[in-house]
Structure formats: C-alpha cells, structure tokens
Amino acid sequence: MFLRMLRQSFAGNRKRKALAAVTVALSAALITTLFALSVDVGDKMASEMKAYGSNIRVTPRSENMPLIIGGRDFNPLRGRDFINEADLPKLKDIFWRHNIVGFAPRLTLPVVAESGGRALEAGLIGIYLDRNVPLPDDPGYRTGVRSINPFWHVSGAWPDDGAIDGVVDVLIGGGLAARLGAGVGTELSLADPQAPRSTSALVRVAGILTTGDVEDEALVAPLGFVQRLAGRPGKVQSVDVSALTVAENDLSRKASRGAEALTPEEYDVWYCTAYVSSIAHQIEEAIANVTARPIWQVAAGEGAVVGRIQTLLAVVSVAAIAAAAMAVAALTTTTIAERAAEIGLMKALGAAPWQISLLFVGEAVIVGLIGGIIGVAAGYLLAQGVGWSVFGAGVDVRLITVPVVLATSVVTVLAGSIVSSREIAALLPVEVLHGRR
Amino acid sequence: MSDTIPRPLPSASVASREKVISIDNLTKAFGSVRALDNVTFDVFAGEFVAIMGPSGSGKTTLLNILSLLDVPTGGSYRLDGIETARLAEAEQVVIRREKIGLVFQQFHLIPYLTAVENIMLAQYYHSMADRGEALEALDRIGLADRADHLPSQLSGGEQQRVCIARALINDPALILADEPTGNLDEGNEERVMGLFKALQASGRTIVLVTHNPDLGARTDYVIRLQHGRRIA
Numbered sequence: 281m282f283l284r285m286l287r288q289s290f291a292g293n294r295k296r297k298a299l300a301a302v303t304v305a306l307s308a309a310l311i312t313t314l315f316a317l318s319v320d321v322g323d324k325m326a327s328e329m330k331a332y333g334s335n336i337r338v339t340p341r342s343e344n345m346p347l348i349i350g351g352r353d354f355n356p357l358r359g360r361d362f363i364n365e366a367d368l369p370k371l372k373d374i375f376w377r378h379n380i381v382g383f384a385p386r387l388t389l390p391v392v393a394e395s396g397g398r399a400l401e402a403g404l405i406g407i408y409l410d411r412n413v414p415l416p417d418d419p420g421y422r423t424g425v426r427s428i429n430p431f432w433h434v435s436g437a438w439p440d441d442g443a444i445d446g447v448v449d450v451l452i453g454g455g456l457a458a459r460l461g462a463g464v465g466t467e468l469s470l471a472d473p474q475a476p477r478s479t480s481a482l483v484r485v486a487g488i489l490t491t492g493d494v495e496d497e498a499l500v501a502p503l504g505f506v507q508r509l510a511g512r513p514g515k516v517q518s519v520d521v522s523a524l525t526v527a528e529n530d531l532s533r534k535a536s537r538g539a540e541a542l543t544p545e546e547y548d549v550w551y552c553t554a555y556v557s558s559i560a561h562q563i564e565e566a567i568a569n570v571t572a573r574p575i576w577q578v579a580a581g582e583g584a585v586v587g588r589i590q591t592l593l594a595v596v597s598v599a600a601i602a603a604a605a606m607a608v609a610a611l612t613t614t615t616i617a618e619r620a621a622e623i624g625l626m627k628a629l630g631a632a633p634w635q636i637s638l639l640f641v642g643e644a645v646i647v648g649l650i651g652g653i654i655g656v657a658a659g660y661l662l663a664q665g666v667g668w669s670v671f672g673a674g675v676d677v678r679l680i681t682v683p684v685v686l687a688t689s690v691v692t693v694l695a696g697s698i699v700s701s702r703e704i705a706a707l708l709p710v711e712v713l714h715g716r717r
Numbered sequence: 718m719s720d721t722i723p724r725p726l727p728s729a730s731v732a733s734r735e736k737v738i739s740i741d742n743l744t745k746a747f748g749s750v751r752a753l754d755n756v757t758f759d760v761f762a763g764e765f766v767a768i769m770g771p772s773g774s775g776k777t778t779l780l781n782i783l784s785l786l787d788v789p790t791g792g793s794y795r796l797d798g799i800e801t802a803r804l805a806e807a808e809q810v811v812i813r814r815e816k817i818g819l820v821f822q823q824f825h826l827i828p829y830l831t832a833v834e835n836i837m838l839a840q841y842y843h844s845m846a847d848r849g850e851a852l853e854a855l856d857r858i859g860l861a862d863r864a865d866h867l868p869s870q871l872s873g874g875e876q877q878r879v880c881i882a883r884a885l886i887n888d889p890a891l892i893l894a895d896e897p898t899g900n901l902d903e904g905n906e907e908r909v910m911g912l913f914k915a916l917q918a919s920g921r922t923i924v925l926v927t928h929n930p931d932l933g934a935r936t937d938y939v940i941r942l943q944h945g946r947r948i949a
Binding site for chain 1: 781784786787807810811813814815819821823825827828829830831834837838839840841842843846883
C-alpha cells in the first residue's frame with residue numbers, strides 16, 4: 281500500500297512533483313558543476329600555471345652556484361661538469377613521469393656577435409626549442425621551450441631545432457637586437473671572446489625574442505648547434521623542468537629540510553604525492569650526479585593559487601547545498617500546508633506520525649533521485665561550458681561525481697524533510713478536518 | 718436498497734444495553750469561551766443518536782472529543798468503559814482505528830487515490846490492506862463499478878458512500894458522522910440515511926451530528942445543544 285500511495289501520489293501530482301524535482305535538479309546541477317570544477321580545477325589551474333614556466337631546475341651536482349651576470353655565464357665551460365643529454369629521457373621514467381609536462385636543457389656559450397661592424401659580447405644559449413625526444417612508450421614525444429615557456433614571445437619565426445648546419449637560424453633577444461641594430465634576416469658572425477677576430481660561425485636572425493629574462497640580452501639557438509660550437513657534443517649545463525605539482529603543506533615543508541627528517545610513513549606519503557620537492561627528489565634519483573631544485577617563486581605560487589581556488593569552490597559548494605536544503609525545506613513545508621487535510625485524515629484514520637513522515641520522506645527521496653539524475657546531466661553540460669569558457673578545455677567530470685551528487689541530493693531533501701516531520705507531528709487533525717470550534 | 722446493506726458485526730447484539738459512550742459533565746473551554754459546558758449523556762450499543770443544535774452550539778467540538786481527536790478540559794468521557802482522559806496519544810490512536818469509524822461532511826477522500834484505494838488506506842493503517850475486501854465493501858454500498866475512479870470522477874453522493882465504506886472497513890463498533898448529508902442532494906441524503914439505518918440494524922452504534930430536523934427525527938433520540946449546554 282505504501283508503494284501504491286507513493287506511485288499514485290506522483291501520478292496525481294505530476295506538476296507539483298515536477299516543480300520539486302526541477303528545484304532539486306537546479307541545485308544538483310550547481311553542485312555537480314562546482315564539484316567537478318573543484319576536483320578538476322587543481323589539474324586545470326596547474327596546467328594553466330605552466331604558462332609561467334618551468335618550476336624545477338636541474339644542474340650538475342658540482343655546480344650549485346651558477347655565476348651568471350647580465351645573462352652572461354662567467355663560469356668557463358672548460359673544466360666544468362655537465363649533464364649527459366642522453367640521460368634526459370629518464371625524466372619521463374620517474375614515479376611522477378606523467379606530471380612532467382616538458383623539459384628544456386641548456387648550454388650557454390659566451391660569444392662575440394658582430395653585425396654591420398658592431399660587435400658585442402653575449403651569451404649564445406643552446407636549448408631545445410621544439411625537439412623530438414623519442415621515449416620508449418612515446419616515440420613522437422616533443423618538448424622544448426615552446427611548450428614549457430609559452431610566455432616566450434617571438435617576432436618572426438622560430439628556428440628549426442634540427443637545422444644546425446650551414447648558416448643556422450637563431451633568435452636574438454630584444455635588448456641585444458636593439459644594441460646591435462639587428463633585425464629579422466640579419467646575419468651575425470659569432471666569434472670566441474678569447475679570439476674575437478676569428479669568426480667561428482655565421483648565424484641568421486629568424487626572430488626577435490622577448491622573455492623578460494636573461495634571454496632578452498642573448499642569442500638563442502638549437503642546442504645541437506651550440507654543443508658543436510662549444511665542442512661539447514651530448515652535454516648540457518642545466519635542464520629546466522616543468523612539472524604539474526600540488527600545493528605545498530606541512531609535510532612537504534618538513535621534507536624540504538631533507539628526506540631523512542621524515543618518518544618512513546611520512547616519506548611514503550610525501551614520495552607518492554606530487555609535491556615539487558618529491559618530484560625534484562625523484563629526478564635526483566633517476567639521473568646520477570645532478571641536483572634538482574624547485575624554482576620556489578613559481579612552485580609556491582602555483583600551489584597557493586590552486587589551493588585557494590579549491591577552497592573557494594568548496595565554500596561555494598557548501599553554500600549551494602545549504603541553499604538547496606533550505607529551498608527543499610520551504611517546498612516541503614508548503615506541500616505539507618497544502619496537504620494538511622490529507623495528513624489530518626491519515627492521523628484520524630489511525631496513522632502514526634512516523635507512517636505519515638515515511639510517505640513524505642519517500643516522496644522526497646524519489647524527488648531527490650529524479651532531480652539529482654537530471655541535475656548531474658545538466659551539471660555535466662554546465663561544467664563543460666564553464667570549462668571551455670574559462671580554461672578553453674572541457675572539465676573532466678569524474679564518475680565519483682554521480683553517486684556523490686545523488687547522495688547529496690537525497691541527503692539534502694532528507695535534511696529539508698526534517699522540518700516537515702516536525703510539522704506533521706505538530707499538525708492536529710481536528711483543525712483541518714472539522715474546524716476547531 | 719438491497720445493495721446498501723452492510724454485513725453484520727461478528728458480535729452484533731442490537732438488544733445489548735452495554736454503554737458504548739458515557740459522557741459525564743463534559744466541558745471544553747477555549748480560553749474564557751466554554752464550547753461545551755457540563756454535558757452529560759450515555760449512548761448504548763446499537764443506538765442511533767443525533768446531536769443537533771444551531772451553529773456554534775458545540776456539536777462539532779463534542780464529536781471531535783468523541784472521536785478522540787480532541788481532549789476535554791473537564792468532566793469524563795468513557796468509551797467502552799475506558800476512561801479516555803487517561804490514555805496516552807498513541808493509545809488513543811489505537812482505539813480510534815480499532816473502534817471508531819469517521820464519516821465527514823467534506824468526505825475527505827485522498828484525491829490521488831481511487832475509491833478502492835481510499836478504503837484500503839484505512840485497512841493499511843489498521844492492519845493490512847486487502848483489495849478484495851475493499852472491493853466487497855464497495856460492492857455492498859453499490860459502487861463496485863466505480864472502484865477505480867478517482868474522487869474527482871465521483872458524484873458527491875458517491876464520495877460520501879466511499880467515505881462511509883472506508884469508515885466501516887475495519888468493523889468499528891462506533892460510527893461518528895459529522896453532517897454526512899450536508900453537501901448532498903435529497904436523493905443522496907435518502908440513500909445515505911438508508912445506509913445508516915442498515916448499519917444500525919447490523920449492530921453498529923451511530924452518533925450523527927446534523928442541522929436537519931428531518932434526519933434527527935429518524936434517529937432513536939436527539940441530544941440538543943445550545944451555547945455548549947445540553948438542553949434536551
């Protein structure tokens with residue numbers, strides 16, 4: 281009889297139930313969207329923050345104090361330690377390999393650049409621009425500054441990473457170009473500062489580079505060309521790594537004092553969490569004789585922004601749930617007022633308050649489930665809309681969202697129904713069936 | 718009206734003189750207003766009694782107390798020998814569903830349940846819903862062919878008969894009816910009164926609240942109220 285009453289109640293009150301389901305659906309859609317965004321915003325924002333560049337720098341262990349002034353490396357290449365370029369694919373073999381967005385090795389050679397009779401000393405930075413680095417599981421993998429430093433702005437064209445013979449195309453920093461009077465298409469002769477009159481190579485300016493950093497006063501060329509010019513084939517001085525990381529917390533700060541400061545349990549948690557420090561640690565494990573240091577200005581900023589946005593979304597989600605509960609409570613209270621005679625009759629026929637409450641709670645649960653299902657579907661579409669408009673990509677609505685939002689919808693309507701249970705208990709049949717006096 | 722004769726109570730004893738209702742100095746006050754003022758009367762098993770009086774005389778208040786839907790502020794109400802003032806609310810609910818059948822002027826049928834489902838609702842709260850038994854009850858009041866109609870698809874007289882069938886479905890010993898013909902035309906009024914007479918014949922005790930002197934005249938006796946007092 282209970283199920284029959286539920287069924288008939290829905291069949292006989294389609295409009296009212298549809299209105300309730302729409303109310304719950306709107307709330308559920310909002311909750312779905314916010315929940316999906318709060319779960320996905322970490323990855324989305326972390327990807328977005330990659331526009332601010334790499335967040336880990338790898339250097340040979342013996343070269344922890346680089347001597348770079350005004351973009352010029354005053355450490356002579358002779359007698360220095362280097363990183364083997366052949367070891368770099370190991371970066372994509374660590375525990376958090378999927379979080380390594382890209383990397384760009386560097387080798388800087390001091391040169392004298394001459395154009396139109398004007399000669400200036402500058403650094404010639406060899407770097408991966410957009411280089412194919414075959415990996416065992418991804419032979420077509422490409423990486424370089426074009427992907428990890430999207431803020432590098434080039435007027436003109438990017439040089440081809442593979443074209444390192446003949447007159448090589450290079451980028452020239454905006455500041456250096458102005459001082460040299462060079463522009464796109466200008467040919468420069470490069471010479472060793474120790475022997476400035478002996479031209480060692482000819483290059484052509486393919487584009488003017490603006491980075492806001494040391495590259496503005498330097499020349500940037502494919503790594504292979506600089507290695508050959510320096511007589512250091514297969515060697516690099518440093519590697520900039522861009523990794524997706526999570527916000528720092530007490531554990532990662534404790535780890536920054538050294539992994540040995542952690543208990544074994546803490547070490548496991550830290551190692552298996554994508555902190556910038558744990559990823560740096562894993563890089564040191566993978567490549568021998570290197571030091572991987574987080575670039576804290578970038579890494580800390582990323583974590584803080586993502587953490588705050590997630591907190592904000594969580595607060596808005598809770599507010600949405602509270603608002604939905606209040607809306608449902610108001611709706612059920614109105615329903616009870618409208619169905620007072622029905623409730624009074626049930627009491628007069630000998631129904632216990634819990635039996636009547638059960639009917640209303642049953643109706644609320646069904647409305648919650650129907651509204652929740654509609655809301656999840658609508659919220660999925662809404663989340664995609666928000667994702668595309670804000671991040672330029674769809675939001676990954678995880679499967680866990682469905683049961684979480686359905687459960688939240690049902691719990692919300694149940695919370696709203698608590699008020700109705702009290703109303704039902706307080707309602708006197710005599711007031712609605714006969715009139716009190 | 719052979720189709721309106723209810724089945725007799727299993728223990729029907731029309732001749733019995735057991736007191737079903739015993740009211741002694743019953744008072745109900747709402748603040749300084751006394752809706753009922755020292756009312757006393759008894760109703761015996763199998764009697765058909767009318768409570769009459771002008772509007773505001775306390776008829777409905779008295780019926781509410783008899784139905785255990787309201788409590789007096791003074792005096793005593795014994796139902797089948799049980800002092801109702803001592804009963805907890807849950808016990809009153811049990812007595813109401815076991816012993817009392819209620820018939821309302823406004824019928825109070827659940828609008829989204831069919832005629833037979835409205836009757837099954839009383840069974841459900843009493844013990845267990847039985848569609849076959851509910852259909853038999855409808856058949857006895859001549860509405861077997863309207864079993865699956867919603868209240869909105871029934872006439873006023875048909876709705877009132879469904880209301881009466883619902884009141885009877887759990888075999889109550891006492892039927893309390895509040896202006897049961899107040900919203901009916903003459904033909905349906907006659908049909909409902911015939912049903913009540915048949916119920917009395919089958920051993921039920923009936924208390925009827927009405928304005929209509931003709932209906933009152935067809936009962937065993939009339940209790941007249943005025944300003945909350947019994948005047949006859």
